Amino acid sequence: MKKLINDPNAAVDEMIEGYAAAYASFVKVLPQNKRAVVRSAPGTPGKVGIMIGGGSGHEPAFMGLIGRGFADGVPVGNVFASPPPAPILEITRAVDQGAGVLYMYGNYAGDCMNFDMAAELAAMEDIRVETVLITDDVASAPAGQVDRRRGIAGGFLVFKAAGAAADKGCDLDEVVRLARKTNDSLRTMGVALSPCFVPQTGQPSFVLSDDEMEIGLGIHGEPGVERGKLSTANEVADSLLDRILQDLPLGSEDRVAVMVNGLGSTAYMELFLVYRRVAKRLAELGVHIHRSFVGEYMTSLEMGGCSVSVLKLDDELAELIDAPADTPMYAQHEARQKAGD
Amino acid sequence: MKKLINDPNAAVDEMIEGYAAAYASFVKVLPQNKRAVVRSAPGTPGKVGIMIGGGSGHEPAFMGLIGRGFADGVPVGNVFASPPPAPILEITRAVDQGAGVLYMYGNYAGDCMNFDMAAELAAMEDIRVETVLITDDVASAPAGQVDRRRGIAGGFLVFKAAGAAADKGCDLDEVVRLARKTNDSLRTMGVALSPCFVPQTGQPSFVLSDDEMEIGLGIHGEPGVERGKLSTANEVADSLLDRILQDLPLGSEDRVAVMVNGLGSTAYMELFLVYRRVAKRLAELGVHIHRSFVGEYMTSLEMGGCSVSVLKLDDELAELIDAPADTPMYAQHEARQKAGD
Incomplete structure (x- = not known):
């Protein structure tokens, strides 16, 4: 398979560098973690922080969706692999504006483990984190076992809805309600x-x-x-x-x-x-x-x-x-x- | 090669139907020609009409770029083949708001022939048409023979510049000047x-x-x-x-x-x-x-x-x-x- 890459082991880091350079007015990489991408604009006090993520290889998701009406931060994993807790926690600290943070990601074991761990660490710093799992893929489990379903492309619409809700000033409980309702209707x-x-x-x-x-x-x-x-x-x-x-x-x-x-x-x-x-x-x-x-x-x-x-x-x-x-x-x-x- | 198509001979027509259905608030197909796609919003009196086009298979160009700040109409050819004069002329009539129409397309023999023929027919109806050929591909001819160069992806930026100029009220001569300048700088x-x-x-x-x-x-x-x-x-x-x-x-x-x-x-x-x-x-x-x-x-x-x-x-x-x-x-x-x- 032909690919325009350099060192395969550096491809994700180099992609993030290229992306952040191309869209510097939208995004920046946190200096403390090269896998932590956040909005370059200062946060709005009192706005719920919106974090989406997962493995890379799904571009333009997730990193491409940082901006007004969508996400405030994206921890970037390796190709098809969850990001570890460190960039998730760093972003959580960076995007919390006192109103708490919502994590949204596809329902995969690795993502659940790492995001949950970051959420626990954030709780110890008195940052309130809520999670909405994306479970839109009807192929992955029968209707009676929706919580076993994985998240795929429809997640874009859940992120869009939750990002818009946060943007118009909804509090964390309301953003969670609307994100869950979107996922349930999808x-x-x-x-x-x-x-x-x-x-x-x-x-x-x-x-x-x-x-x-x-x-x-x-x-x-x-x-x-x-x-x-x-x-x-x-x-x-x-x-x-x-x-x-x-x-x-x-x-x-x-x-x-x-x-x-x-x-x-x-x-x-x-x-x-x-x-x-x-x-x-x-x-x-x-x-x-x-x-x-x-x-x-x-x-x-x-x-x-x-x-x-x-x-x-x-x-x-x-x-x-x-x-x-x-x-x-x-x-x-x-x-x-x-x-x- | 696996493709999600029906009858290969109907693929372009069916694509246009799907596109026009998906984005009906932006575009419509002229009833008199199923290959003539124009903005669904009424034209602005006195605005220069912007037409871009060429063969299909280049999506999201050209049809995907109909809207504010870009094109008013796109004649759609077969895959990698110029549209014939008929849809070009129909769109020219539809998008002319009394200020004339600018054609922009890549410098290919088939496109030149068909767009020129439509321009001549339009002139007989007292519609002023000007043409700016896209010649951004440096690989296709040496620097001394720029007018032999073909147009490729950079054309997007010429369309963008000309579309913005028309949108802000420039007259046809000025839109032509800016489109040529963009192409020459690209x-x-x-x-x-x-x-x-x-x-x-x-x-x-x-x-x-x-x-x-x-x-x-x-x-x-x-x-x-x-x-x-x-x-x-x-x-x-x-x-x-x-x-x-x-x-x-x-x-x-x-x-x-x-x-x-x-x-x-x-x-x-x-x-x-x-x-x-x-x-x-x-x-x-x-x-x-x-x-x-x-x-x-x-x-x-x-x-x-x-x-x-x-x-x-x-x-x-x-x-x-x-x-x-x-x-x-x-x-x-x-x-x-x-x-x-």
Whole structure:
């Protein structure tokens, strides 16, 4: 696998250096920890601190989402590996403005362990920390075991909602409530067509035949629910959406946000074909799509494939999803980008 | 090659349908031509109409850049093929607000022929059309033959500058002057690591060995200037930047915008490594990077590789690059995203 890298062991550190240099007006690296990236602007007193994170290799998540309306800080792990407690704790200290800090990350054992440890250490310094786990991946556990589900691309929407809530001055309890409600109203299902290659090993994350795809494969190569022959964009979109709708029934009174996320090497053309089918299916059900997100929001290096996320909205969630945001890798102006309203 | 498509011959039309559905608040397709995409908002009387375009397969360019501060309309060609005159002319009629229309596109024979034909037809309807060709690719012809150079990813910055100028009320002559000045101050150089596959043929756009790269390869697979062994991110960044600096000498009084553009399947991690080296080299020369763009701005489906663009700025160009923009695939708030100012 060809990669534009230098020393594979230095790739993450060098990526952070490049990112922080490119977007210095948004972000800075804390001098005490080169894996601790925070907003360069001074914090707003009394604002809840928003921290998101996890392993690297998912760019533009998570580091790309530091800025107004999104995150205040991101601890950066190695590729597909949780950050250790040290950068998490350093950022927690840096972003706490007296109103406490919210941690949001995908439900993976390593992340849970490290973020929990940092939260305990922060508590000893009288910094209040709350945690909302992202569990949007319907493929990873049955409906009765939602707390075993992992977090994938839909997490972007939870971060967006919580970031907007913190930005408008909600207190920590309220931000937690809104983040949980967003996560609970959200489902994602993905399909993989081709693997990614972790820089340090150069090995493929999984192996599929030339005519195979895997439905429900996780963003680190975790096994999916079904391996099958590659089919058309319409058929793939149908099988992703069917599985989401089993879990999140929708009807003609419902309003949603829809995300079609590319995993890294899938062309935008294909993402728009998948979106087209999802939109058509939802229209047939009478579901109103309030806002759409089509592009690369959470990748797995150069993995091939995509995921579909559906977030059921009410007025308060719609307001948060519509709120302005301004980060290096995602910006949104006020109330201009809604589809069909 | 695995692709999430339906009928390959319908992929472009279906992509446009999906795109227009996802971003209906920004764009609409003209009822008289399914390849004619324009802003959904009513035009501003007296504003110069901005049209950009070319073949498809370069998403998020060109269609993704319709909106405030960028384009008013995009005629969409087949994959890597110019749009015919019909959608160009229909859009010209639709976006003319009495102030004339500017066409901007890469310097390719097919595009020149079709856009020129549409411009002639528009002139017969008393619509004034001017054209600025994008010629940023230093690999495609020597410095003495700039008008033979093709247009690649740096075109984004020309569109951005011209779109901002039109947005603030400049007349057509002034928008043309600023677009030409931006193009003249801009250089891009790219490297390809792996091919893309056009949906209708399924064939690779070119063939490289497992350890080869091609410096200067064009965005449709046009031959580059040098084929060599794949080297490190630093070495690749150096060879791209060296070639740019031969053509656009820079020193300690200079201020630039820098873009590192991914061609489709190259991970963001790699783009940031390339950016890191470019920024370091420019810092050594005392060049000030005013604003940075790292991501996918103009792709070639799932091609592997990237390009580096450098735009030399003065006050008037910097103001245009900093101006707000609001399109489905690129948004920029006011004066917040500059690097290091």
